[in-house]
Amino acid sequence: MHQRRCCGRLACRWGCSTRRRFWWSTEEFFALYRGIAETSNDPGFGLKLGTEERIEHYDPIKIAALSARSFRDAVQRLARYKQLTCPEEIRLVDRGNECAVQFVWLLAHEKEPALLVDVCFAWIVSIGRRGTRRPVNPKRVELPRASAHRDIYEAHFRCPVKFKANQNALVFSKADMELPFVTHNADLLAIVAPQLEAELTQQLAQKTFGEQAKGILKQLLAGQRPGIQDLARELHLSTRTLQRRLTEQGVTFQRLLEEARRELARHYLLHSSRELNETAYLLGYEDANSFFRAFHHWEGTPPAQWRMAQRKSQPTTHAQVGAA
Numbered sequence: 001m002h003q004r005r006c007c008g009r010l011a012c013r014w015g016c017s018t019r020r021r022f023w024w025s026t027e028e029f030f031a032l033y034r035g036i037a038e039t040s041n042d043p044g045f046g047l048k049l050g051t052e053e054r055i056e057h058y059d060p061i062k063i064a065a066l067s068a069r070s071f072r073d074a075v076q077r078l079a080r081y082k083q084l085t086c087p088e089e090i091r092l093v094d095r096g097n098e099c100a101v102q103f104v105w106l107l108a109h110e111k112e113p114a115l116l117v118d119v120c121f122a123w124i125v126s127i128g129r130r131g132t133r134r135p136v137n138p139k140r141v142e143l144p145r146a147s148a149h150r151d152i153y154e155a156h157f158r159c160p161v162k163f164k165a166n167q168n169a170l171v172f173s174k175a176d177m178e179l180p181f182v183t184h185n186a187d188l189l190a191i192v193a194p195q196l197e198a199e200l201t202q203q204l205a206q207k208t209f210g211e212q213a214k215g216i217l218k219q220l221l222a223g224q225r226p227g228i229q230d231l232a233r234e235l236h237l238s239t240r241t242l243q244r245r246l247t248e249q250g251v252t253f254q255r256l257l258e259e260a261r262r263e264l265a266r267h268y269l270l271h272s273s274r275e276l277n278e279t280a281y282l283l284g285y286e287d288a289n290s291f292f293r294a295f296h297h298w299e300g301t302p303p304a305q306w307r308m309a310q311r312k313s314q315p316t317t318h319a320q321v322g323a324a
Contacts, residue, residue, distance in 0.1 A: 026105060029086070033116040043149040046118025047156045051126045060192050061085065062127065067189040071128045071136065072177040075101060078127070079219070081196045084203060088120075092177075093169075093222045093282065098139060099177045101170040104267070111271060112168075114145055121170045125157060128172075131181035142169040144273055166273045210249045210256065213242075217260040225284030228253045262298050265291075269307040276303055 036045070052058070058066070061081045068074040072092070079090035089104045103120045105112055121141060128136040137158040142165035153161045207215070216234045220226035231253065232242040246253060261283045268279045280291035295303045 027110075030110065030113055030116070033113040033119070037113060037115040040115075044118075044152045044156065046115040047122045047152070049115075050119040050122025059085075060196060064189060064192045064196060065127055066131050066181065066183045067185040067192065068131070068181055069184050070177070070181055071131060071172075071179050072099075074127055074131055074181060075124065075177075077193075078124075081200065084196065084199055089219060091219065091222050094174065095281075097174050099172050099174050101172070102168065105271070114143075117143070117168050121168075122156065124170055128176070128179075131183045132179045133182045134179065136172075136176050136179065139171050139173055142167060142171065144168060166275060166278065168272075208249065209245050210251050213246070214256050214260050214263075217257055218264055221260060221264060221284050222282060226257070258294075261294070265295055265298075265303070269303055270310055279303070 036049075042048070052062075061078065061084070064081060065074040065078050068077050075090065075092060079092070082088060082090055091102045091104055093100045093102060101121075101124050103112075103117070125136070125138065135158065140159050141153065141157050141161045143153075143161065143163050144165055144167060145163060147163035150161055150163070213231060213235065216231060217226060220230055220234070228242060229239055232239045235242060237245070243253070246256070265279065265283060268274055268282065274282075276291070277288045280288040283291060285291040285294070292302060295306070299306050301309070
């Protein structure tokens with residue numbers, strides 16, 4: 001069983017800090033939120049859980065986000081520091097004049113609970129609204145689940161909600177993502193951020209260098225093809241030092257990039273209904289045919305056939321409950 005560090009936002013509301021964590025597997029984390037959904041008769045309960053107005057209940061990660069320069073900076077800090085507390089990755093995917101915020105559960109073998117998605121999306125929107133002191137609303141919310149309680153969701157997010165979508169996504173305009181935070185506090189950030197960075201460094205040190213590098217590549221693979229210079233910058237290394245470290249590990253940058261793409265491709269195909277063209281885009285391929293050839297090389301079968309075979313072989317999972 002894959003173990004990851006996680007307190008969850010519900011635990012954080014009960015006084016958990018980054019210094020006091022619980023150990024959860026992804027399966028246990030999902031089970032927690034399914035249990036919450038099963039015991040609640042309120043279809044909007046997840047939206048309420050994700051909206052915390054009392055600053056005295058904020059954990060250090062949320063304080064760092066609200067002290068950031070802009071909405072984008074805040075989400076990027078959340079994406080960086082949430083590695084300390086939850087088995088999730090937060091991704092920003094820019095496309096045209098839009099920016100999608102997505103939560104990805106790479107260790108999951110089943111779909112994330114609907115209530116957990118509600119909590120995550122409400123959490124991001126609440127940070128944007130509090131930080132800008134403006135009614136920042138998404139352009140739309142995309143949910144793969146069947147349509148239910150549309151009025152509750154559209155009233156909360158103040159935007160259209162697209163059900164039966166290909167993915168879970170919170171889509172903002174790029175202009176809104178660049179809005180400055182009136183809560184920006186450089187002095188407070190200078191106090192909180194170094195502690196979070198120190199804990200993140202300590203956690204990453206427990207991984208091999210190759211695992212660290214591949215994890216960063218997965219975050220960079222969001223509609224672009226990162227180069228070795230991009231990876232070096234994220235690791236705060238020179239390109240020459242990065243190449244030397246990879247050589248010591250017996251791997252190459254190209255091999256790490258291919259492994260990151262392969263693992264993400266399998267995740268996208270198993271856990272979303274994205275079109276294959278969109279999957280190719282998210283993995284940084286110039287065209288779908290390049291992705292098809294690469295996937296066939298990895299798995300010995302085209303991606304569409306692989307997805308169908310995997311879904312047929314998977315046992316029926318616990319049905320999504322709650323707001324769905």
